[in-house]
Amino acid sequence: MQALRTTGHQGIPAVAARYRNNFLKEVEAHVEDGEWVKMCMQCGVCAGSCPFGPHWEHPPQEIFMMIRAGKRDEVLKSDAMWMCTSCYNCVVRCPRKLPITQIMHGIASYAQELGLAPKNQPTRDFSIQFWNNCTKTGRVNEMKLTVGLYFKDGLVSGIKQVMNMLPVAIGLIKAGRLNPFELISGHSPKDQKGIAAMLKKARAIEAQRAPATH
Amino acid sequence: MAKKEYAFYPGCSSQSKASAANLQTSVAAMCKTLDIKLTNIPDWNCCGASIAYAGGGELERAVMNARNFTLAAKHLPGQDIVATCAACWLNSRESKDKLDGNPQMLAQANEALKEAGLNYQGSAPVRHMVEVLIEDFGYDALKKPVVKSLAEIKFAGYVGCQTNRPFGIAGESFENPMYLDQLVESMGGEALTAYDQKVTCCGGALAFSEPDKSQKQIRDIVEAAYDQGADMLVTPCPLCQANVEVYQSEINRKQGTKFKMPIVYYSQLMAVAYGSSVKAAGLDGHIIAPTKLQQIAAKK
Numbered sequence: 001m002q003a004l005r006t007t008g009h010q011g012i013p014a015v016a017a018r019y020r021n022n023f024l025k026e027v028e029a030h031v032e033d034g035e036w037v038k039m040c041m042q043c044g045v046c047a048g049s050c051p052f053g054p055h056w057e058h059p060p061q062e063i064f065m066m067i068r069a070g071k072r073d074e075v076l077k078s079d080a081m082w083m084c085t086s087c088y089n090c091v092v093r094c095p096r097k098l099p100i101t102q103i104m105h106g107i108a109s110y111a112q113e114l115g116l117a118p119k120n121q122p123t124r125d126f127s128i129q130f131w132n133n134c135t136k137t138g139r140v141n142e143m144k145l146t147v148g149l150y151f152k153d154g155l156v157s158g159i160k161q162v163m164n165m166l167p168v169a170i171g172l173i174k175a176g177r178l179n180p181f182e183l184i185s186g187h188s189p190k191d192q193k194g195i196a197a198m199l200k201k202a203r204a205i206e207a208q209r210a211p212a213t214h
Numbered sequence: 215m216a217k218k219e220y221a222f223y224p225g226c227s228s229q230s231k232a233s234a235a236n237l238q239t240s241v242a243a244m245c246k247t248l249d250i251k252l253t254n255i256p257d258w259n260c261c262g263a264s265i266a267y268a269g270g271g272e273l274e275r276a277v278m279n280a281r282n283f284t285l286a287a288k289h290l291p292g293q294d295i296v297a298t299c300a301a302c303w304l305n306s307r308e309s310k311d312k313l314d315g316n317p318q319m320l321a322q323a324n325e326a327l328k329e330a331g332l333n334y335q336g337s338a339p340v341r342h343m344v345e346v347l348i349e350d351f352g353y354d355a356l357k358k359p360v361v362k363s364l365a366e367i368k369f370a371g372y373v374g375c376q377t378n379r380p381f382g383i384a385g386e387s388f389e390n391p392m393y394l395d396q397l398v399e400s401m402g403g404e405a406l407t408a409y410d411q412k413v414t415c416c417g418g419a420l421a422f423s424e425p426d427k428s429q430k431q432i433r434d435i436v437e438a439a440y441d442q443g444a445d446m447l448v449t450p451c452p453l454c455q456a457n458v459e460v461y462q463s464e465i466n467r468k469q470g471t472k473f474k475m476p477i478v479y480y481s482q483l484m485a486v487a488y489g490s491s492v493k494a495a496g497l498d499g500h501i502i503a504p505t506k507l508q509q510i511a512a513k514k
Contacts, residue, residue: 091380175498178232
């Protein structure tokens with residue numbers, strides 16, 4: 001993760017200073033589908049349509065208004081966007097057709113890139129684990145993903161979670177839908193080298209495209 | 215009817231001994247009856263699903279999908295790409311829209327793909343298996359090979375999210391899509407059209423990271439099926455299937471309920487109606503056994 005450089009005399013992160021503290025412009029330049037944010041008309045249909053609606057610290061329409069109001073830290077440090085289940089209900093109901101799901105992912109991803117995302121946010125942790133898991137060989141290893149998730153908070157809580165889910169795991173193994181041997185080796189594409197090189201290049205291009213820290 | 219051929223994108227969960235292995239088993243049986251030839255995209259990789267956004271950026275996720283499209287166009291030219299997993303379909307389509315509609319992203323994707331010796335120059339459309347069934351066959355043609363009636367079974371059609379939004383099946387509404395009920399009826403089953411949790415989110419990937427919040431969703435989905443007198447739920451989505459089946463025991467443990475509602479794939483009930491055995495329809499791949507469907511499959 002890249003560290004934030006500051007401009008020095010004011011202690012304002014350089015990226016914020018570059019946009020003269022206009023957070024909306026920063027979001028438009030750096031966040032996936034960020035150019036849509038200004039289109040929100042504050043109707044709140046997204047909030048009312050979200051399956052996890054009650055759990056959002058700030059529902060999407062509030063996030064959009066906070067972006068326009070320049071509340072950079074409050075938005076990027078919030079765990080609100082991490083409540084998105086990718087159900088796309090807000091997207092199909094939004095009267096202005098904002099790609100809200102994509103924007104929420106984009107803001108979460110930008111917060112993560114800047115190191116501002118809340119630590120120990122479970123969905124943030126899972127998201128990173130998932131990406132690392134599926135890009136390690138090019139395909140998901142479900143066994144390693146599950147075990148990694150349960151043991152992320154240490155051995156004791158991991159064992160407790162495994163004990164709770166053990167009957168289910170045994171059921172899945174019996175049903176031929178979970179393979180303990182995947183801990184040793186799992187499915188994978190042949191050209192793992194090519195996939196790794198391709199992703200490395202894509203990351204380098206992205207870093208150039210969105211130079212968030214200089 | 216002439217054989218129909220497609221470039222198949224199975225996705226990670228449909229591999230052998232993965233969480234939706236029985237989806238794949240039943241799809242194979244269903245396709246055999248309908249004379250559909252699915253050829254795996256050689257050396258395909260993960261689509262990145264919906265949850266990878268904190269780890270992988272927009273371009274990285276698009277490049278993952280571009281690699282699959284390029285391999286499909288190279289090895290299986292002219293064949294539509296077909297996915298059975300809701301997330302695979304959605305993420306592939308979303309990436310394809312971006313690549314095909316944004317010349318800058320396309321150029322950058324190709325710069326990255328070059329590292330894997332590939333170049334994306336467009337591909338056939340990415341479609342969901344349900345689109346293939348409805349658009350390339352139609353309900354009447356799907357009805358023809360039926361050899362066993364499912365008349366004794368009441369199905370609550372649980373469409374879920376990602377097969378339905380944001381793309382969905384052409385001509386269907388986002389709020390109340392009817393195709394799953396129509397598929398059930400085409401196979402002679404009873405579709406409980408008043409089931410009101412048809413498009414409710416099961417929590418998706420957040421079933422892992424936010425279990426309590428997701429289990430509230432799953433409880434609603436299962437309870438509504440009981441309210442309608444359903445024998446089982448039926449779904450097109452592998453993650454919906456896994457979440458709703460797997461977490462019922464957790465909800466029972468924490469909340470004292472006695473849920474035991476089976477949840478099957480549309481392809482399983484089609485395979486059974488077409489005469490497949492319990493094993494060939496993947497009905498041996500459940501934690502909560504869909505007993506009534508198994509009984510029909512076992513009948514000679």
